[in-house]
Amino acid sequence: MEQEAVISTPAVALAESRQSGAAQQAPARRKLPLGFILTATALIGLLHAYMGVRILPELGVGRAETLFGIVLLVLSTLLIPFGLASRLLHGRAPERVVTILAWTGLIAAGYASSVLVLTMLRDLALLPAMALLDYAAVLRMQHYSAWGVLWLSLALSAVGLFNARRAPRLVEIDIPLQGLPEALHGFRIAQISDVHVGPTIKRAFLERIVARVNALEAQLVAITGDLVDGSVRELGGHTDALQALRSTHGSFFVTGNHEYYSGADDWVRELRRLGMRVLQNEHVVLRHAGAQLVVGGVTDYSAHQFDQRQHSSPQAALAGAPAAAVKLLLAHQPRSAAAAEAAGFHLQLSGHTHGGQFFPWNYFVRMQQPYTAGLHRLKKLWIYTSRGTGYWGPPKRVGAPAEITLLRLVPADV
Numbered sequence: 001m002e003q004e005a006v007i008s009t010p011a012v013a014l015a016e017s018r019q020s021g022a023a024q025q026a027p028a029r030r031k032l033p034l035g036f037i038l039t040a041t042a043l044i045g046l047l048h049a050y051m052g053v054r055i056l057p058e059l060g061v062g063r064a065e066t067l068f069g070i071v072l073l074v075l076s077t078l079l080i081p082f083g084l085a086s087r088l089l090h091g092r093a094p095e096r097v098v099t100i101l102a103w104t105g106l107i108a109a110g111y112a113s114s115v116l117v118l119t120m121l122r123d124l125a126l127l128p129a130m131a132l133l134d135y136a137a138v139l140r141m142q143h144y145s146a147w148g149v150l151w152l153s154l155a156l157s158a159v160g161l162f163n164a165r166r167a168p169r170l171v172e173i174d175i176p177l178q179g180l181p182e183a184l185h186g187f188r189i190a191q192i193s194d195v196h197v198g199p200t201i202k203r204a205f206l207e208r209i210v211a212r213v214n215a216l217e218a219q220l221v222a223i224t225g226d227l228v229d230g231s232v233r234e235l236g237g238h239t240d241a242l243q244a245l246r247s248t249h250g251s252f253f254v255t256g257n258h259e260y261y262s263g264a265d266d267w268v269r270e271l272r273r274l275g276m277r278v279l280q281n282e283h284v285v286l287r288h289a290g291a292q293l294v295v296g297g298v299t300d301y302s303a304h305q306f307d308q309r310q311h312s313s314p315q316a317a318l319a320g321a322p323a324a325a326v327k328l329l330l331a332h333q334p335r336s337a338a339a340a341e342a343a344g345f346h347l348q349l350s351g352h353t354h355g356g357q358f359f360p361w362n363y364f365v366r367m368q369q370p371y372t373a374g375l376h377r378l379k380k381l382w383i384y385t386s387r388g389t390g391y392w393g394p395p396k397r398v399g400a401p402a403e404i405t406l407l408r409l410v411p412a413d414v
Contacts, residue, residue: 037081045077048112051119058146076112079105084393086199087230102199103395110160110358110394114153117360122149160358160396167208168389168402170216173375175347175382176412177326183291184326184409190218190247191405193332193351194388196258198229201390203238209389209404210244216406219248219288223276224351224386225256225300225332232266243274249286252277254297256332256352258392260306279330281316292325294318296345301333312336314343326409334371334385341381348383349407355387355400362400373400 052073056066082089083105089098122145130138190213197206213221228235245251253276259267268278277284279297286293296317304311314329314336321327329336329345333352340348355373356362365372371385384407387400 037085040084041077041081044080044112047116048073048077051112051115054119054123055115055146055149058142059150060143076108080109080112081105083107083109083199087234090230090234099199106200106394107157107161110396111153111157113358113394113396114156115149118149118153122146156358156398157396160394160398163397163401164391164395165205166402167212168404170212171403171405173384173405173407174410175375175384175407176410177346177382178412180326180409180411181291183289184293185411187220187288187293187409188216188218189220189222189328189349189407189409190216191222191224191349191384191386191407192389193224193349193386194226194256194354194392195390196226196229196388196392197235197238197390200395203241205390206238206241207244210241212404214244214246216404217247218406220286220295221245221247221251222330222349223251223253224330224349225254226258226351226388226392227253227256227271228262228267229258229392231263232270236270239270240274242271242276245275249288250277251275252279252284252295252297252330254279254330254332255300255303257300257302260300260303264303264306264310279317280310281313283317283319283321285322285325292322294321294325294327295330296321296327297330298336301331301336314340314345318343318345334369334383337370337378337381337383340383341378345381347407347409348381349386350383351386351388353385353387354392357388357391357400358394358396358398 052070056069059065059069079101082101083103086098086102086105089101125145126138126142129141133141192209192213195201195206195209228239242251253271255264255268255278268280271278279295280299281297283294283296286295296314298312298314298317299310301312312331314331317329318327327345327347329340329348331337331340331348331350334350336350337348350371353365353369353372356365362372371383373385373387376383376385384405386405387403389402389404391397391402
């Protein structure tokens with residue numbers, strides 16, 4: 001298959017300059033943000049106190065059982081911050097200890113999140129009940145609803161853990177494009193996003209993803225950011241699995257916000273070493289059976305907050321591209337869509353949202369992003385937002401299943 005890659009040279013020169021400078025600096029050793037951890041622990045403790053006060057007295061159990069419940073609340077308060085920040089302990093504690101802290105803390109965070117939300121909903125439901133029902137009926141309702149909060153939270157956490165750790169489902173989407181060259185009819189793009197290799201997602205999980213992507217025999221693999229949660233030194237032995245990705249035109253990557261938390265320049269170098277084509281406000285022109293396909297990529301929408309030189313720009317990514325070609329943009333966050341449409345792209349692939357991952361965060365995503373999941377249209381631009389292939393934080397997915405996406409370019413009906 002004939003193929004051609006032309007990357008805009010100014011962006012490459014800038015990237016190489018950044019990499020050269022970074023390579024000359026010794027990696028700084030991270031310091032544990034003690035003040036942040038103490039503040040977060042205090043806030044988590046207050047929320048746990050609220051849950052304890054509202055639930056424990058209503059269970060109708062003895063003093064020993066109540067004391068046991070208090071101990072669990074205290075342990076959860078202490079474990080959650082270290083679960084969320086466990087990667088900062090890398091090199092300071094045995095790997096087994098870090099892994100145990102990560103798993104226990106993050107599972108506790110997922111369970112506590114459900115208990116907190118359900119406790120709040122229970123309190124809202126009890127307000128009209130106290131006005132409408134007699135005292136005995138309210139007492140019964142308080143008792144059974146308290147147990148209901150605990151058992152329903154446990155069920156949601158168990159189902160969520162199963163969903164998070166199972167192999168991501170395959171989602172197949174057809175993208176109808178006006179004037180699509182015949183050579184690109186049925187062109188297949190495999191998208192993975194938001195894998196978050198890190199505290200609880202390791203090489204074995206990534207190898208399963210790679211195997212499923214390779215089985216699709218796609219023409220192109222798109223990785224739309226948030227691949228990692230940790231440094232190259234910590235995770236390089238796990239992300240090596242990406243070398244096995246196979247497709248006609250190769251694998252393309254754009255940074256997400258979590259790459260910038262984890263050392264973006266180091267990861268750009270590492271992923272290029274693994275054979276990825278990392279696109280930073282630049283494009284590649286592919287030739288497929290005589291037709292041209294522009295594959296553009298932008299740095300994360302928030303990249304300028306870490307490095308002003310990496311300000312995300314779909315316009316810059318398309319500079320110098322052939323006007324008549326089909327134009328695909330990889331952009332981690334869906335809110336790049338308006339600029340992508342104005343620049344002249346036909347299709348944008350994004351992630352970032354996780355589809356909300358689990359209730360109630362699917363409703364909060366809409367406050368920050370224009371699209372939560374799935375295929376949408378903005379004027380002449382199609383936007384597909386992946387629910388993500390891994391998960392972040394608690395190993396928990398409810399109502400937002402992880403996915404590997406196979407997108408096919410098809411001609412639009414006239």
